[in-house]
Amino acid sequence: MTTVAATAAKTARAAKPATMAQALQRAMRDAMAEDPAVHVLGEDVGALGGVFRVTDGLAAEFGEDRCTDTPLAEAGILGTAVGMAMYGLRPVVEMQFDAFAYPAFEQLTSHVAKMRNRTRGALPMPITIRVPYGGGIGGVEHHSDSSEAYYMATPGLHVVTPATVDDAYGLLRAAIASDDPVVFLEPKRLYWSKAQWSPEAPATVEPIGRAVVRRTGLSATLVTYGPSLTVCLEAAEAARAEGWDLEVVDLRSLVPFDDETVIASVRRTGRAVVVHESNGFGGPGGEIAARISERCFHHLEAPVLRVAGFDIPYPPPMLEQHHLPGVDRVLDAVARLQWEADS
């Protein structure tokens, strides 16, 4: 053990490649070390460290009372977290996969989201609900849903999703520190994405509710978040050859929504495409496109377009590449932004 500690100390300040999963683990670890009220609970979060190893080592370091393997029951996990929060704890709950969070929906919508309001501020719900979401990892059915629209439609919840290793750390710290419930959507296919990252001097804690311009450009804005960010950045590179100078906005937070950043960008570029992999119909893109249209109508050179997953139950893994919006679909949409009044 001493050798490990010594090595860690030696490389203390050196940035080295870290995965998003490691950054998330680090965020929980730091939060737990700082505040004894922070408790992690969920299925397999203890000895196993979660099926994605995001809670790796927490039970060993903080004990089973702080990082608890619960019975297999999502409503029970979130429902007991409500009671724990009532007693002053800050539970961080792991839902094993997106589609397995559905049994907890009643607790989420009827209690977690409403408790502050129902009690006129007396009972805040400082609960973080971590949900691995989205596809692209070849998961079988029920392992690839993008459920953000459900959460967004529930007042009282914050909904955030990181797309970078830095944000994974910073946003999760902010979520755990928040006195409000935060649905923290973790893009599964980015879990193993790496970045130069110094775990000893981690990135700043990112306030919830701020979008960021990941790439500046002048001819159109791609509005995106989570797993689709890498797609959009790639598309923006590819579009250069066609003469498009694309700006890419990473929302990071779906609720609250950073109108300011999005509007400023679209007013500059005059064109916008919203890109996400969740279903298009009734999906987040509709809300975002409407907000842009309402606020940027006179600045728009073309209708706001959406590139989204098809309106189908998540397809089998061998076909998921046809469902997930990729670079080509984004580029096609960009091409359609060359809007002619009679087209």
Added chain:
Amino acid sequence: MKKSSTTVQEPPGAVVHRSTPPPAWQPRTDPAPLLPDREPYRVLGTEAVADADPELLLRLYAELVRGRRFNAQATALTKQGRLAVYPSSTGQEACEVAAALVLQEQDWLFPSYRDTLAVVARGLDPVQALTLLRGDWHTGYDPREHRIAPLSTPLATQLPHAVGLAHAARLKGDDVVALALVGDGGTSEGDFHEALNFAAVWNAPVVFLVQNNGFAISVPLAKQTAAPSLAHKAVGYGMPGRLVDGNDAPAVHAVLAEAVRRARSGGGPTLIEAVTYRIEAHTNADDATRYRGDAEVEAWRAHDPVRLLEHELTERGMLDEGGIRRAAEDADAMAARLRDRMNADPELEPMDIFAHIYAEQTSQLHEQAVQLRAELDASAEPADDARGQGEAR
């Protein structure tokens, strides 16, 4: 089929097994001590009454009388339009009162929508307890101040909260027991199952009291469950199940007290089924004649919780005509105060609908609040004044 009279398989004859199953196949708990008795526990009219604390008996009586009166008054308030709805607990007062009195100050109560009486008997201002039913804000009190969770409208969802809170308190080393109330219908919900399972696995200091009042709105217990009793469900989770006569106030109190003691001393959770009856309809808006007959109701009226205790106390010379009258007068005075206070219109501030959604208002909500403020200001202006002046300004 050799025997048609039974569906239970005959045990196989003596077979020499080559191996015994590994430990996972061994029973983890001896079910025998967890099983409820066949008959509900009773105190009134039995020898057990001699052991009951006289002071407690008189206190229970006073609270029962007040509770009965409260139910009548609240129902009357629905007729005057002062309450949007009231689910009466007439007939169930013994459960409500015992639940409130068994707890110590630091303990927590997790009520369902029918449990206004328990909340009031615990000491909450009745007007605060009635905010939800009045159509005012959901929870008219600070749950932490009174250690009373909000009255839960979605069935059984408060049960996992009780478990989580009790668990958290125990982790902190605090001497806190959570008592959660649920109806017979609520025991069919998944949250009931999950809460009991978590409580037993975590050995949480929590007590579950099912008020089996015979009906879930119109659906009788027989259509709700096929279990021998609701108390039997406890065994499957590994906690004791107890059956009690829910109209026998000292019996409910005794069984609850035993369970609370066990929880407090680290003995884990208990499931208690109190067998009682809902004398009134589900709420004032329900028509009970569509699903049950008068005879059944009358039979239960003969087993009334207030009369049962009153009879016992008078028999034992602990209560006389004067005492009965004083209890009734006290209850009347309480009802009169309640009526007066409920007859004043609550002051509601429309802009409050944007308060307490989040710790900090989002810009989206801020915009909507500005819109409502403008609408309110516009409607506050005198009608003829407002007309045509909009453009002028």
